[in-house]
Amino acid sequence: MLTIILLIPSLIMFLTLLLTYFGQRKLNNGILFGVTVPKTALDHPQIKALQESYKKSYLIYSAIIWALFIPVIFLVKMEAFQMIYFFVWLGAMIFMLTKPFRAAFRATMRLKREQDWFVGEKRVLHVDTKVTQMKKAMSISIYWFAIPLIISIVPIIASVSLDDSLLRYAGLAALIMTLVMLGISKAFQHSKAKVYSKNSDINLALNRTSRKYWSILWLCLAIFESINALIAYLMLTSESTITLAAWIGDITIVSLLPLAGILYVHNKVKSIETMLLESDGEVIYTDDDEYWANGFTYHNPNDKSIMVPKRVGIGTTLNTGTSAGKSMFFGTIVLTAVLIIGVCFMLVRSEYTSPELTLNDEGVIAIDYPKYRFSFNVDEIEELTLVDSVPSGFKSNGEATSKYARGNFKLSEMGKSKLYIFKKSPPYIVFKLQDLYVIYNDKEPGLTKQLFDEISALRD
Amino acid sequence: MVITVNFDSDQPIYEQLRNQIVIGIGTGELASGDKLPTVRQLADDLGVNAMTVNKAYMLLKNEGYIIIDRRHGAKIRPHLNGEGNYRAELEEDLKLVISEASIRGMNQDEFLAICKKLFGTIAFNRDSSALQE
Numbered sequence: 362m363l364t365i366i367l368l369i370p371s372l373i374m375f376l377t378l379l380l381t382y383f384g385q386r387k388l389n390n391g392i393l394f395g396v397t398v399p400k401t402a403l404d405h406p407q408i409k410a411l412q413e414s415y416k417k418s419y420l421i422y423s424a425i426i427w428a429l430f431i432p433v434i435f436l437v438k439m440e441a442f443q444m445i446y447f448f449v450w451l452g453a454m455i456f457m458l459t460k461p462f463r464a465a466f467r468a469t470m471r472l473k474r475e476q477d478w479f480v481g482e483k484r485v486l487h488v489d490t491k492v493t494q495m496k497k498a499m500s501i502s503i504y505w506f507a508i509p510l511i512i513s514i515v516p517i518i519a520s521v522s523l524d525d526s527l528l529r530y531a532g533l534a535a536l537i538m539t540l541v542m543l544g545i546s547k548a549f550q551h552s553k554a555k556v557y558s559k560n561s562d563i564n565l566a567l568n569r570t571s572r573k574y575w576s577i578l579w580l581c582l583a584i585f586e587s588i589n590a591l592i593a594y595l596m597l598t599s600e601s602t603i604t605l606a607a608w609i610g611d612i613t614i615v616s617l618l619p620l621a622g623i624l625y626v627h628n629k630v631k632s633i634e635t636m637l638l639e640s641d642g643e644v645i646y647t648d649d650d651e652y653w654a655n656g657f658t659y660h661n662p663n664d665k666s667i668m669v670p671k672r673v674g675i676g677t678t679l680n681t682g683t684s685a686g687k688s689m690f691f692g693t694i695v696l697t698a699v700l701i702i703g704v705c706f707m708l709v710r711s712e713y714t715s716p717e718l719t720l721n722d723e724g725v726i727a728i729d730y731p732k733y734r735f736s737f738n739v740d741e742i743e744e745l746t747l748v749d750s751v752p753s754g755f756k757s758n759g760e761a762t763s764k765y766a767r768g769n770f771k772l773s774e775m776g777k778s779k780l781y782i783f784k785k786s787p788p789y790i791v792f793k794l795q796d797l798y799v800i801y802n803d804k805e806p807g808l809t810k811q812l813f814d815e816i817s818a819l820r821d
Numbered sequence: 822m823v824i825t826v827n828f829d830s831d832q833p834i835y836e837q838l839r840n841q842i843v844i845g846i847g848t849g850e851l852a853s854g855d856k857l858p859t860v861r862q863l864a865d866d867l868g869v870n871a872m873t874v875n876k877a878y879m880l881l882k883n884e885g886y887i888i889i890d891r892r893h894g895a896k897i898r899p900h901l902n903g904e905g906n907y908r909a910e911l912e913e914d915l916k917l918v919i920s921e922a923s924i925r926g927m928n929q930d931e932f933l934a935i936c937k938k939l940f941g942t943i944a945f946n947r948d949s950s951a952l953q954e
Contacts, residue, residue, distance in 0.1 A: 494858040664868035
């Protein structure tokens, strides 16, 4: 199960990176391998050779990447190490998929200097006064976001009166997604107007199309994601058990549909651009290669905008020439590192520490486990049973892998429960307390039985 | 109209902005009454400090090319004429340009021919754009 969950996003990430970088071997908007070059450069033998070897290196690297994925499948028995290996693999994948591009970028840059392939003006910026003035009105109104906001706030309000914490989480998830989309939409609205041509009408038309399409996309995604949070809620609470296939289907749709939407809008806008600019004789070219170190990071202290449209790939990137851009750039790196290291640490800790149940002379049963410590008195036990299976349910706050479940759960038939179990080592001791179940077992079935007998004796 | 700012130029950015807007008015690309972006909008899109744009706008306003309205932003002044000390300023500017030209060995006829040609094209563009309105 975990392998499949890891595989789907990896595949999507791999394909996106591959398609993005593989496409750089063709001249796109005057840019080849992230370098602005004239059309005539394509006839140069060294460029042709570069394009050939570029194709080959991507084939080879793709093969290596997926060969390295195989251990992930074999590590299925050791989930903590599987996750750690997976993160390392992910890093290696990103490195390998960008390596040929970086090499090609440097080679093209060198050739450009040798051949003096400069196109357009350097170190200049253009603005179209008409577009700049009308920019804001080109996106659809921000008030449309009231729709996804209502979809997410209503469940939160309802959850208060229904006392349903899962519904509240679903609503909160929807609300967060909506706010993220709203933020992106706002950032797009404020982004710089693009100057394509000396002809103001063309600039107006292209900026209007691109801004309208993108703003509609962000709104649609916000609505889609908030509805989806509610669907996930319904799937979790429905009486019939949801099949694995349904979950995988849901995860795939949730991750693929936004990507497909972004790709569609990007291509649509680009095709309109090409169509209009082909017939226009006044296209403006600027050579800002010097700001694009290694082809993908932008560093321009002259430009005070923090976000700029990417040169390679879709979307925007940070301007490390500004102090805000710089701190966001390094902040993201540090945050990612901290998150990954934190997750790995927690996984390894869970793998090597197990909950420990202790019984003291005063009749207090204490279960010791980091973050989910719990204790109760023997007198509080309303019912004590030894069972061979634990009903299915979902985690509200805790750790769950295919081997163990620890923390707070909500089980069918039982409701609110605290689990401290090894899934593959029945039996389980079930303590029924007032409106709470505590389920515990040891890795050794013999020890579990022994413990059960001890507690039973204590109750009598 | 499209304004181009060159960061390598010795000319300060506010001056580049001011000059290009004046040329825009001269060639008719910016017609009288046309709206200009607000200081903030223009500064954001150029990626320069708002003070720079403000300086250019203040210059243009003092020279009588634009009107700045608190609510509607800036717009090109409807009726521009040779009022005030414009003539004196023009003579001052021309003195410098003519001196430079004569130092480089240009004679009066050549200089006037260039003036005539440029004046012709700019005034022609201006008239034709005025006709379109």
